[in-house]
Amino acid sequence: MxxxxxxxxxxxxxxxxxxxxxxxxxxxxxxxxxxxxxxxxxxxxxxxxxxxxxxxxxxxxxxxxxxxxxxxxxxxxxxxxxxxxxxxxxxxxxxxxxxxxxxxxxxxxxMGKPRFDWNAIPLGYAMDTHAMPVAWEELVNPIAVNVGNPHVIFFVSDPYAIDMARIGPMIETDQIFPERVNVNVAAITARDAMILRVWERGAGLTRACGTGACASAIGAMKRGLVDRRVTVSLPGGPLVIEWREDDEIVMSGPxxxxxxxxxxxxxxxxxx
CATH class of the missing domain: 3.10.310.10 (Diaminopimelate Epimerase; Chain A, domain 1)
Incomplete structure (x- = not known):
């Protein structure tokens, strides 16, 4: 057929x-x-x-x-x-x-509501997901969030200076993530703007990741780095992410x- x-x-x-x-x-x-x-x-x-x-x-x-x-x-x-x-x-x-x-x-x-509990990510054991006490080389203390699938977000000065093709799979398959994880590196450029690169679980380095944009924006909002509506610029282009007062995440883009x-x-x- x-x-x-x-x-x-x-x-x-x-x-x-x-x-x-x-x-x-x-x-x-x-x-x-x-x-x-x-x-x-x-x-x-x-x-x-x-x-x-x-x-x-x-x-x-x-x-x-x-x-x-x-x-x-x-x-x-x-x-x-x-x-x-x-x-x-x-x-x-x-x-x-x-x-x-x-x-x-x-x-x-x-996109639903974000989840921050360690067993909702899920992680291999209990820890603070707001600033995980872990590091992979220069990437330290990420925030973890589940937005339908699991993400860790590292805030850095320049996402393009990170060798994601090398370190992405290392983090994705770390035993701390029993279901593997999507790896995000983000830089804040304004209260309503950020830059993002994503190593996607099972797919690799991608030009855009909608759940990655949601997770990274929510992570930045949770840490007070940006406002509740932010434009996330990925290699493929921008997405607008809003975290509404009812806790719902709304993603808009082409x-x-x-x-x-x-x-x-x-x-x-x-x-x-």
């Missing part, structure tokens, strides 16, 4: 979207996702997104990183599927229910459809 797909991206964080809401697709597993995501022998993407029917929302979104691992949330992907859906939607994810709404800046997404096509799973060595 041939499977139709839509290639999309949010600020360069790219996705292959498969829509199984009306037409069932082969069972998804890590090998299938990794084969499609491979940039040399597959279609190529940071994440494979599978849309399915949902009893709890307008539809369900499953997210598979390029290494095939299934993860709880992805802010850029939520904006992308919100664009694909074409109207406001409630979206079921492993990280909880999200809401996407078309806006003047593209798509706005209600999403783009690149092209559509179809593939036979056998072309990628997949037995469907």
């Amino acid at each position: 041939r499977i139709e797909f839509t290639k999309m991206h949010g600020l360069g964080n790219d996705f292959v979207v498969l829509d199984a809401r009306l037409r069932p697709l082969p069972a998804m597993d890590a090998a299938f996702a990794a084969a499609v995501a491979d940039r040399h022998t597959g279609i190529g993407c940071d994440q494979l997104i599978l849309l399915e029917p949902s009893d709890a929302a307008d539809f369900r979104m499953r997210i598979f990183n390029a290494d095939g691992s299934e993860v709880e949330a992805c802010g850029n992907a939520t904006r992308a599927v919100g664009l694909l859906h074409g109207r406001a939607a409630r979206i079921e994810t492993l990280g909880g229910l999200l809401t996407s709404t078309p806006s003047e800046t593209g798509i706005s997404v209600e 999403a783009t459809e690149a092209f559509r096509g179809s593939f036979d799973p056998a072309d990628f060595g997949i037995i469907a």
Whole structure:
């Protein structure tokens, strides 16, 4: 069978979207996702997104990183599927229910409420998540927050001076993070602006990470470094993050459809 797909991206964080809401697709597993995501022998993407029917929302979104691992949330992907859906939607994810709404800046997404408890991140043992008493070389005392998936944020003077390709996987796979972790390095440039780079769990160094922007903005707000609405500049472009008084995180930014096509799973060595 041939499977139709839509290639999309949010600020360069790219996705292959498969829509199984009306037409069932082969069972998804890590090998299938990794084969499609491979940039040399597959279609190529940071994440494979599978849309399915949902009893709890307008539809369900499953997210598979390029290494095939299934993860709880992805802010850029939520904006992308919100664009694909074409109207406001409630979206079921492993990280909880999200809401996407078309806006003047593209798509706005209600990302839920942040969690700071050590066992909600989760960490391997109890500690202060506001200033974790840990360090990896020059990166010290991060703040940890779960915004649907786990993040640690380090505040530095220059995110581009950090060798993220080397130190990112070291932190991601440290035994202190039993479910691995997304690694963020951020610099504050004004009360309403910051710069961010992200090593994404299971995907690597990325041009943009929506949950990373949310987590880093919330971390900066929690430490009193920025106001409750901030523009986060990533290598792929800016996202606007607001932490509302009701504790809800709202992310706003663009999403783009690149092209559509179809593939036979056998072309990628997949037995469907």
